Amino acid sequence: xxxxxxxxxxxxxxxxxxxxxxxxxxxxxxxxxxxxxxxxxxxxxxxxxxxxxxxxxxxxxxxxxxxxxxxxxxxxxxxxxxxxxxxxxxxxxxxxxxxxxxxxxxxxxxxxxxxxxxxxxxxxxxxxxxxxxxxxxxxxxxxxxxxxxxxxxxxxxxxxxxxxxxxxxxxxxxxxxxxxxxxxxxxxxxxxxxxxxxxxxxxxxxxxxxxxxxxxxxxxxxxxxxxxxxxxxxxxxxxxxxxxxxxxxxxxxxxxxxxxxxxxxxxxxxxxxxxxxxxxxxxxxxxxxxxxxxxxxxxxxxxxxxxxxxx
Amino acid sequence: xxxxxxxxxxxxxxxxxxxxxxxxxxxxxxxxxxxxxxxxxxxxxxxxxxxxxxxxxxxxxxxxxxxxxxxxxxxxxxxxxxxxxxxxxxxxxxxxxxxxxxxxxxxxxxxxxxxxxxxxxxxxxxxxxxxxxxxxxxxxxxxxxxxxxxxxxxxxxxxxxxxxxxxxxxxxxxxxxxxxxxxxxxxxxxxxxxxxxxxxxxxxxxxxxxxxxxxxxxxxxxxxxxxxxxxxxxxxxxxxxxxxxxxxxxxxxxxxxxxxxxxxxxxxxxxxxxxxxxxxxxxxxxxxxxxxxxxxxxxxxxxxxxxxxxxxxxxxxxxxx
Amino acid sequence: xxxxxxxxxxxxxxxxxxxxxxxxxxxxxxxxxxxxxxxxxxxxxxxxxxxxxxxxxxxxxxxxxxxxxxxxxxxxxxxxxxxxxxxxxxxxxxxxxxxxxxxxxxxxxxxxxxxxxxxxxxxxxxxxxxxxxxxxxxxxxxxxxxxxxxxxxxxxxxxxxxxxxxxxxxxxxxxxxxxxxxxxxxxxxxxxxxxxxxxxxxxxxxxxxxxxxxxxxxxxxxxxxxxxxxxxxxxxxxxxxxxxxxxxxxxxxxxxxxxxxxxxxxxxxxxxxxxxxxxxxxxxxxxxxxxxxxxxxxxxxxxxxxxxxxxxxxxxxxxxxxxxxxxxxxxxx
Numbered sequence: 001x002x003x004x005x006x007x008x009x010x011x012x013x014x015x016x017x018x019x020x021x022x023x024x025x026x027x028x029x030x031x032x033x034x035x036x037x038x039x040x041x042x043x044x045x046x047x048x049x050x051x052x053x054x055x056x057x058x059x060x061x062x063x064x065x066x067x068x069x070x071x072x073x074x075x076x077x078x079x080x081x082x083x084x085x086x087x088x089x090x091x092x093x094x095x096x097x098x099x100x101x102x103x104x105x106x107x108x109x110x111x112x113x114x115x116x117x118x119x120x121x122x123x124x125x126x127x128x129x130x131x132x133x134x135x136x137x138x139x140x141x142x143x144x145x146x147x148x149x150x151x152x153x154x155x156x157x158x159x160x161x162x163x164x165x166x167x168x169x170x171x172x173x174x175x176x177x178x179x180x181x182x183x184x185x186x187x188x189x190x191x192x193x194x195x196x197x198x199x200x201x202x203x204x205x206x207x208x209x210x211x212x213x214x215x216x217x218x219x220x221x222x223x224x225x226x227x228x229x230x231x232x233x234x235x236x237x238x239x240x241x242x243x244x245x246x247x248x249x250x251x252x253x254x255x256x257x258x259x260x261x262x263x264x265x266x267x268x269x270x271x272x273x274x275x276x277x278x279x280x281x282x283x284x285x286x287x288x289x290x291x292x293x294x295x296x297x298x299x300x301x302x303x304x305x306x307x308x309x310x311x
Numbered sequence: 312x313x314x315x316x317x318x319x320x321x322x323x324x325x326x327x328x329x330x331x332x333x334x335x336x337x338x339x340x341x342x343x344x345x346x347x348x349x350x351x352x353x354x355x356x357x358x359x360x361x362x363x364x365x366x367x368x369x370x371x372x373x374x375x376x377x378x379x380x381x382x383x384x385x386x387x388x389x390x391x392x393x394x395x396x397x398x399x400x401x402x403x404x405x406x407x408x409x410x411x412x413x414x415x416x417x418x419x420x421x422x423x424x425x426x427x428x429x430x431x432x433x434x435x436x437x438x439x440x441x442x443x444x445x446x447x448x449x450x451x452x453x454x455x456x457x458x459x460x461x462x463x464x465x466x467x468x469x470x471x472x473x474x475x476x477x478x479x480x481x482x483x484x485x486x487x488x489x490x491x492x493x494x495x496x497x498x499x500x501x502x503x504x505x506x507x508x509x510x511x512x513x514x515x516x517x518x519x520x521x522x523x524x525x526x527x528x529x530x531x532x533x534x535x536x537x538x539x540x541x542x543x544x545x546x547x548x549x550x551x552x553x554x555x556x557x558x559x560x561x562x563x564x565x566x567x568x569x570x571x572x573x574x575x576x577x578x579x580x581x582x583x584x585x586x587x588x589x590x591x592x593x594x595x596x597x598x599x600x601x602x603x604x605x606x607x608x609x610x611x612x613x614x615x616x617x618x619x620x621x622x623x624x625x626x627x628x629x630x631x632x
Numbered sequence: 633x634x635x636x637x638x639x640x641x642x643x644x645x646x647x648x649x650x651x652x653x654x655x656x657x658x659x660x661x662x663x664x665x666x667x668x669x670x671x672x673x674x675x676x677x678x679x680x681x682x683x684x685x686x687x688x689x690x691x692x693x694x695x696x697x698x699x700x701x702x703x704x705x706x707x708x709x710x711x712x713x714x715x716x717x718x719x720x721x722x723x724x725x726x727x728x729x730x731x732x733x734x735x736x737x738x739x740x741x742x743x744x745x746x747x748x749x750x751x752x753x754x755x756x757x758x759x760x761x762x763x764x765x766x767x768x769x770x771x772x773x774x775x776x777x778x779x780x781x782x783x784x785x786x787x788x789x790x791x792x793x794x795x796x797x798x799x800x801x802x803x804x805x806x807x808x809x810x811x812x813x814x815x816x817x818x819x820x821x822x823x824x825x826x827x828x829x830x831x832x833x834x835x836x837x838x839x840x841x842x843x844x845x846x847x848x849x850x851x852x853x854x855x856x857x858x859x860x861x862x863x864x865x866x867x868x869x870x871x872x873x874x875x876x877x878x879x880x881x882x883x884x885x886x887x888x889x890x891x892x893x894x895x896x897x898x899x900x901x902x903x904x905x906x907x908x909x910x911x912x913x914x915x916x917x918x919x920x921x922x923x924x925x926x927x928x929x930x931x932x933x934x935x936x937x938x939x940x941x942x943x944x945x946x947x948x949x950x951x952x953x954x955x956x957x958x959x960x961x962x963x964x965x
Contacts, residue, residue, distance in 0.1 A: 151615070153330050154570040154607040157588065158337065161600065164592050165341035241457045245574060248459050249589060264463070275467040282460040289455035297451075529728060530736040535690055536728075537748045537799075538721035541713070551738050627783040628737055 040302040047298030050291035057288060061107040070098040072105040073256050081274065090280060094270060103281050106258035110243055111288070113174040113259070117239035120178035122232045125185025126224075132186065133193025134216055143190065146183055155180065159242070163251040170259075173252050177239055185231050192224045226303035230296050237292030244285045260285050319619060323612040327605075328382075334604050335378045338597060344368050344394075347595040367392065368597060381601065390605075391598025395591070401602045405584060409606075411487060412583030414499065415575065416568045419506040423568075424561055426511055431518020431553070435526055436545060446515065453512025458571060462505040462578035469501065485580040502579040506571060510564045517560050522553040555626045562618035566611035636663035636702075637806060637839050638687070643699035643709070645679070645686050645863075654911050656682040658863040659699070664807065669833065669840045671854035671871075673847055673886065677908045679863035680843045684809045688724065689716045704806065722752040725800035725838075727829070729812040731792035735784040741768075741795045742780035748802045767798035770835065771828050790821035794828055801832045808833060808840040814849060826853065847886055851875070859883045862909050862919035865938060869946035878960050879941040879948035881924045918951070926952045926959070 041047060065072065075096050082092040090099035132140040159180055167173050196202055197220070205215050240260075246252030247261025255262055263281045271278050344364055348356060356364075364370070369377050384391065390401040434443045470484035483498035525531065526549055534548045535541075572585030580586070584603050591599040623629045645657040657679040664670050672680045685691050687701045687708055701708040704723065708716065728734040736744060745764040749755060755763070761780065768776035771794040784792055793813065800808055813829060814822040830853060833840050842854060850857055850871070857874040859867040859882060867880035878884050885904035906923035909915060915922055921931040930951050938949045950956065 148326065149330060149333065152326055152608050152611045153334060154566065154604060154611070156570040156573060157604050157607060158334065160573065160589065160592055161334075161338050161341045161604075165343075237455060241455070245457050245459055248457075249574070249577060250593070264460070268463070271463070271467060272471060275471050278463055279467060282457070282463065285460060286452070286456050289457075290451060293451055293455050529730060529733040532690055533726075533728060533734045533796075534736065536688060536720055536726045538717045538719070538751055539747070540717060548736055548739075552736070555738075626738060628785045 037302045041298055044294075044298040044301065046294050050294040050298075054288065054291045054295065057107065057284070057291075058111060061104050061111055064104040065101050065108065068098065068101045068104075070101045072102045072258050073097065074101075091277070093267060093277065099277065099280070102258050102263055103260070103284060106260045106263045106281060107284055107288075109170055109253060109257060110240055110260040110285070113170060113177070113243045113253070114236045114239040114288075116171065116174040117177045117181065117243075118232045118235040120175070121182045121185050121235050122228060124178065124182040125231075126189050126228060128182070129186035129189025130193050130216060130221070133190035134197060134212065134220070140190070143183070143186060147187060150183060159246065160249070160251055163246055167246070167251055168254045170253055170257065173243060173246065174239075177242055177246075181235065181238070185228070185235070188227055188231055189224060192227060193220060196220045196223055226299075230300045230303065233292055233296035233299060237289040237296065240285055240288050240292070244282075316616070316620060319616055323616060327608060327612055330608050331382070331385075331601075331605050332378055334608070335381060335601060336374055338600050338604070339374045339377060342592060342595045342597050342600055344595050344597060345370060364394075367394070385605070390602040393591070393596060393599050395594040395596040396599070401598050404587070404599065405602060405606070408582060408584045408587050411581065412569070412572050412576070412585060414495075415502050415506055415572060415581065415583065416565070418499065419503045419510070419568055420561075420565050422503070423507050423510045423514055423564065424557075426507075427514030427518050428550075428554070428557070430511075430515035431522050432545065432550065434515070434519040435522035435553075438523065443519075446519075450512040450516050453508050456508065458505060458509060458574045459578050461508045462501070462575060465501045465505060466578070487582050502575050502581055505578065506568055506575045509571070510568065514557070514560060514564065518553065518557060521556050522549060525549045525552045528552075551625070555622065558618045558621045558625065562614035563611075565614050566607060569607050569610060634666060637666045637668075637704060638664040638841075639700075639702045640683075640687070641700040641702075643683065643686060643701060644697070645682050645691065646696045647692075648694050648696065652912055656863050656911060657686065660860075660863075660865060662858055662865065662868065664839050664841060666806070667837055667839055668856065669842060669854045671842045671844060671850040671857045672860060673844055673850060673857060674860035675845055675908050677911065678860040680860050681811055682863075683860075684726070684811055684841060684843060688720060688726065688809070689713070718752075721748055721805075722803045723805055724807045724809060725803065725805040727793075727796050727800050727808065727810040727813045730816040731789060731796050732784075732816065734796060735792060737784055740781055740783055741787065742782075745780075745795070745799045745802055748799050752803045763802070764798070767802060768795065770801070771795070771798045771832065772824075773798075789817055790825060793817060793821075793825050797825075797828055797832050801836055804836045805838050808836070808838045809843070810840060811843045812845070813842075815845070822849075829853070847875075859886065862914060863911065864919075864949065865947075866920070866950075867948045868938065869941070869944075873941070873944075873946040877941070877946065877957075879946065879953045879956055880950050881926050881952070881956055882920050883948075884956060884960065885923075918949075926950075926955050928952070 070076065076092060076098065080092060080094050080096040082088055082096075084091045088098050088100065090103060093099055093102070128139065128143060132143045159176070162176055162180070163173070167176055193216075202215060202219050205219050210218075243252055243259065244261030244264070247259045248265045250262075250265065252261055253259035255266065260281045264278055267274070267277045348361055348364060369380060372380075381391070388402065390405070393399050393401050393404045396404055430446055434446050437443050466484045469482050470480065474480050481497065482500045483494075484501065486498060488498040489495045526545075531544060531549055534544045539548070570585075572581075572583055573588050574585070575581065576583045576585035577589055584606075587599060588603045590596075591603075640663070641661050643657055643660040644655065647654045647656060656677075660679070660683055662670065672683065674680045682691070682695075686695070686697045687703075689708065689711070691697065697709055699709060703719065706715070706719070708719070735741070739747075742761060742764050745767060746757065746760040749760040749763055750757070753760075765776045765780045768780055773779055773791055773794055779787070779791075784795075787795060793816075797813075808829075810829060814825050817825060826849065829840075829842075832838075842850070844850060854871050856870055857868070858865050859874065859880065861882050867874065867878075867883045869877075869879075873879075874883060875887070878887065882904070904923055909919050909922070917932040918924070918927070918935055921927045924931065928951075936949050936951050938947045939953070940947050941953055948956075
């Protein structure tokens with residue numbers, strides 16, 4: 001062990017020593033992995049609030065429209081451009097639809113897309129990343145070729161080109177976003193698999209004659225859960241941003257189905273007379289993304305045993 | 312060094328060809344002018360128009376054939392025709408619009424780099440201070456805010472609220488105005504700020520991380536042990552090292568600024584290539600779409616190449632052979 | 633009797649962290665005479681490097697330093713940065729452990745030495761470069777005229793450490809602090825670099841604090857030795873006291889002559905069974921007690937003081953100095 005790395009490493013070296021001692025059983029204060037993770041997570045009050053807010057928003061998006069006496073496309077005669085009131089907390093829009101139901105239904109649609117994107121990218125990315133990292137070979141070559149291609153082809157422009165033909169619906173938009181976003185997670189998983197493949201416990205399993213499938217699922221995948229969950233959480237935030245952008249540009253979810261992005265576009269004409277109606281759905285986008293990013297960041301901290309100190 | 316650059320240039324060109332082929336295929340399927348013809352009533356699009364379109368877009372040929380023909384024209388500088396823009400050559404339209412996009416992208420790029428380095432150094436030197444924590448919060452908000460929404464927010468703030476409070480409108484909220492220099496600056500301010508948001512948030516985080524790593528390295532302790540003043544330790548010894556990884560990020564970010572101009576220009580009705588791209592897509596105007604994609608890809612490659620060379624200049628450990 | 637060049641009194645260093653305070657140095661006191669070589673020996677985590685960084689004011693902000701370090705009549709602990717900067721590199725120069733990372737990779741060796749020279753001397757650039765070349769020559773770097781313009785990565789490990797030594801010598805300091813100067817080097821290079829350090833010390837006439845975990849390094853170089861354990865001096869004396877009249881079980885362990893009575897054999901090549909103590913929770917009584925073969929009931933009570941051995945400057949922190957002497961006699965005969 002080196003005596004002194006740098007000013008900060010110095011402290012960390014002493015920390016590590018203390019940790020090593022604890023591990024050696026000289027000073028045991030055994031805490032299970034899950035317990036430690038939860039303890040570290042709790043140290044981020046912002047993340048706990050984020051998690052709570054995300055759950056609350058999701059519940060509101062699904063339960064709210066169901067409880068409301070109105071539907072998102074119901075035109076209430078004689079009530080256009082109402083300000084906020086008890087019966088219409090967000091007011092009504094220019095043709096007399098209840099804004100709160102529209103925003104909440106839009107949130108539901110946007111959230112659905114984000115969750116589908118997160119699940120799909122995580123699934124595709126994990127499978128391809130795992131195969132590329134574990135076996136190498138042509139899958140790895142294709143993955144790295146794709147990575148290089150993505151580096152030069154302007155992603156946003158490709159997304160727009162693809163969306164004009166295949167987009168428009170809720171699930172089609174989700175699938176398009178997932179198909180363009182999976183290489184991010186695939187690269188992360190590939191790196192993890194290459195790293196774990198070299199570790200002793202995996203080498204030992206290989207030497208003992210375990211089948212590749214068993215090694216991947218029993219030995220490696222459990223160790224990659226942390227980074228994968230972090231990336232999936234961050235993917236939710238990214239998907240909300242991209243979906244709203246795409247829908248705002250008219251290439252995502254198409255009206256009359258509301259999404260947070262296309263509602264903004266809907267009311268943009270009234271930006272001078274009634275700017276709050278434009279900003280309101282956007283604030284939900286920012287809120288969801290912010291929560292997802294804070295959550296992802298805190299999870300990264302909590303799940304990474306090397307960042308014991310947190311911050 | 313020269314041999315390396317030439318080799319890199321060559322492989323980049325190969326990459327560009329592959330990239331254009333993929334993009335051409337996608338665009339041809341997606342922005343197929345046949346879709347337009349199918350929806351256009353015969354009264355407006357007669358048989359003559361149809362055959363003209365088929366001939367112009369070579370719709371009777373396969374996509375690979377069309378690509379070869381497009382490539383043949385493109386390498387000679389002919390990027391096709393902007394059918395929905397008075398049937399003018401695409402190069403002519405881009406010649407008008409590109410400078411206006413660069414008018415946004417270049418100031419945004421330079422300002423982002425300067426601000427990000429300043430914030431990164433500040434955050435790293437004052438790690439966990441109130442200012443550093445505030446900047447962390449800011450960068451989280453910046454990363455979580457969709458560009459278009461930030462643009463709308465600026466429009467509402469300066470165009471509606473500020474005017475209500477003060478009765479003045481210091482900046483143009485939409486459009487390109489160039490009556491005089493101040494006019495131009497006034498119309499540039501909000502779109503440039505919008506374009507910068509995401510990259511400032513990302514780059515300052517990256518700058519902070521890079522600077523932190525350097526500040527905690529041993530040669531910085533050596534520099535302090537020499538008796539150097541802290542200012543020289545930070546701006547001479549540390550910054551020079553911290554800039555090395557930033558160069559790569561800058562290269563990537565310039566390309567992102569160009570494609571990001573689609574959103575910003577649409578929000579601010581700015582007559583550059585970004586808003587034109589969106590219009591061309593929705594009009595199934597294939598050639599301009601292709602041209603803008605290829606241009607952006609070529610710029611990306613060029614900046615990656617510049618970043619590689621810069622890397623070698625900044626870091627003596629990098630050798631090209 | 634001359635006044636000491638450096639006089640450290642009751643120096644303590646505590647690091648604050650989320651998991652509680654960690655005291656790395658506990659009330660260190662020692663003197664360094666002009667021209668004298670003092671070796672500070674101990675395992676990693678014993679606080680020997682922290683001591684030197686505290687003297688130089690180079691510890692991170694989370695460190696709380698108390699006590700006193702008088703250098704040439706000036707107090708270093710708590711001195712303002714402006715004062716410290718005049719001393720750093722000029723009166724006290726440091727040689728760090730890892731020459732691979734201690735030199736800035738983006739500047740040439742020459743420019744880094746020149747910087748050290750011009751910072752403290754009113755000298756033209758040209759003269760400073762000539763001096764840098766001269767210094768490289770002095771530390772035995774062949775073809776210094778060419779090599780002065782090279783970058784650190786173009787030097788071998790041994791050459792880099794020579795360059796570090798040249799940089800430390802540049803302003804003819806009164807005190808050199810060498811922090812594990814040979815630990816990161818190949819065994820074959822270590823002896824050469826030690827020669828260079830000895831030469832540097834002789835040429836400049838500087839006093840030196842040599843920090844190491846390796847008593848072998850100390851043998852040919854030091855006048856006096858401080859053996860450190862758990863942030864405190866455990867034995868202090870002239871070099872012969874330490875090697876031939878050892879009065880502390882820990883020193884005995886470092887010398888590799890301790891009778892191994894415990895069954896527990898560490899896989900690391902430590903001559904002493906067990907691991908260094910957890911600095912957050914030191915054991916009751918003597919901190920070395922859990923690893924000590926001489927430990928008895930008395931060692932559980934309170935930590936022993938640093939007691940004089942035979943009334944001289946030789947001192948040891950142990951209740952069983954006599955038993956240690958017996959054991960030493962038994963093993964060496």
